Amino acid sequence: MSFINLKDKIVQVKIVYYGPGRCGKTTNLEYINRTYRKQIASEMVSLKTHGDRTLFFDFLPFDMGQIKGYDIKIQLYTVPGQVKYNATRKLVLRGVDGIVFVADAMEKQREKNIRSLNQLHENLQSYKESIFKIPLVMQYNKVDLKEHGIPILPISVLEKDLNSRLKVPYFEASAITGYNVAATLKKIISSSVISIQKKLL
Amino acid sequence: MNYGIVSQEQLEQIDRILAEKLIKLGVDCVIIIDMAGNIITAKDNGESKYDVYSFAALAAGNFATVDAMAKLVGEQEFSLLFHKGQESNIHFSKIDDELLLISMFGRDISLGFLRLNVVDVIEKIRKVWDRK
Ligand SMILES: Nc1nc2c(ncn2[C@@H]2O[C@H](COP(=O)(O)OP(=O)(O)O)[C@@H](O)[C@H]2O)c(=O)[nH]1
Ligand SMILES: [Mg+2]
Numbered sequence: 656m657s658f659i660n661l662k663d664k665i666v667q668v669k670i671v672y673y674g675p676g677r678c679g680k681t682t683n684l685e686y687i688n689r690t691y692r693k694q695i696a697s698e699m700v701s702l703k704t705h706g707d708r709t710l711f712f713d714f715l716p717f718d719m720g721q722i723k724g725y726d727i728k729i730q731l732y733t734v735p736g737q738v739k740y741n742a743t744r745k746l747v748l749r750g751v752d753g754i755v756f757v758a759d760a761m762e763k764q765r766e767k768n769i770r771s772l773n774q775l776h777e778n779l780q781s782y783k784e785s786i787f788k789i790p791l792v793m794q795y796n797k798v799d800l801k802e803h804g805i806p807i808l809p810i811s812v813l814e815k816d817l818n819s820r821l822k823v824p825y826f827e828a829s830a831i832t833g834y835n836v837a838a839t840l841k842k843i844i845s846s847s848v849i850s851i852q853k854k855l856l
Numbered sequence: 857m858n859y860g861i862v863s864q865e866q867l868e869q870i871d872r873i874l875a876e877k878l879i880k881l882g883v884d885c886v887i888i889i890d891m892a893g894n895i896i897t898a899k900d901n902g903e904s905k906y907d908v909y910s911f912a913a914l915a916a917g918n919f920a921t922v923d924a925m926a927k928l929v930g931e932q933e934f935s936l937l938f939h940k941g942q943e944s945n946i947h948f949s950k951i952d953d954e955l956l957l958i959s960m961f962g963r964d965i966s967l968g969f970l971r972l973n974v975v976d977v978i979e980k981i982r983k984v985w986d987r988k
Contacts, residue, residue, distance in 0.1 A: 658894035658895070661864045662867040667894045700910050712913075712917065716913075728909070730894075730909070730913065732913070746924065747917075749892050749916075750890065750891065
């Protein structure tokens with residue numbers, strides 16, 4: 656749940672990048688951190704293992720400027736993707752306003768994407784949130800690998816596996832080159848802000 | 857409790873309590889955050905410049921982790937959460953299920969003295985919330 660400060664006119668919006676291990680969540684935030692330096696007041700915080708895997712979360716605060724006189728402060732988080740870290744994934748989801756589900760488009764990751772999305776559904780339920788109601792955007796990441804001859808899933812398959820019931824906006828993306836990273840971010844910010852505005856009315 | 861929106865008046869009251877009861881005593885910085893890592897309000901003595909947004913995200917994570925560990929070993933909660941450094945210390949205190957009060961203070965204040973005042977501050981803040 657976002658926090659709205661009527662005194663200083665600040666709205667804080669929490670957005671979480673969720674998905675299976677190594678799908679590219681941290682890479683999304685690193686790209687945003689490099690590309691939008693002017694809108695980022697502080698350093699990216701990464702709690703990771705020696706092997707460079709996310710241990711708890713990455714955190715990146717992002718200034719959106721003003722909407723209707725309110726300063727919009729976006730707080731971007733990633734979850735740790737490894738299966739064994741579900742307890743910490745749950746903690747990061749607390750009070751979430753919007754979610755980007757990053758799926759790994761590599762053919763061999765098909766099952767992992769589905770399992771991760773199912774677990775997201777369960778984790779949200781434990782906070783009495785619904786995956787069908789919360790602002791959500793799908794990102795099918797690593798599409799650049801096609802050029803390198805690595806088999807990736809067709810969008811139609813990813814859509815059928817992950818988005819046939821949710822029917823949320825989706826983007827093909829390449830977090831490593833930055834393709835559609837900003838488009839994904841803009842979409843989830845606008846969905847989240849609209850949803851917060853609705854709750855206020 | 858609908859903590860998601862606080863009125864300007866309530867925030868001003870809370871800021872006043874924090875200033876009078878903690879900052880005046882020599883606490884460097886006080887932050888109230890929610891368990892999602894949002895900042896409700898932050899007050900400091902004008903000298904310390906912390907990156908409060910990153911701090912809030914880490915503090916919420918830290919508190920949630922310790923809380924989960926407590927449950928794993930069969931405790932309701934660990935009531936004292938305190939980090940001691942050479943120059944500065946951090947003290948965490950739960951206001952209610954959603955809110956945390958975090959105080960940062962130096963060598964000139966004792967933990968016992970701080971805790972007494974924090975208890976008093978929390979009681980006053982709860983009254984401000986309840987008035988909604
Ligand atoms: N080819 C390619 N590799 C990517 C892409 N996004 C991430 N990676 C790589 O995938 C690995 C895992 O990425 P990371 O962001 O740490 O995944 P996380 O576990 O979801 O945080 C790293 O080696 C990245 O460089 C992408 O769009 N294309
Ligand atoms: Mg990561």
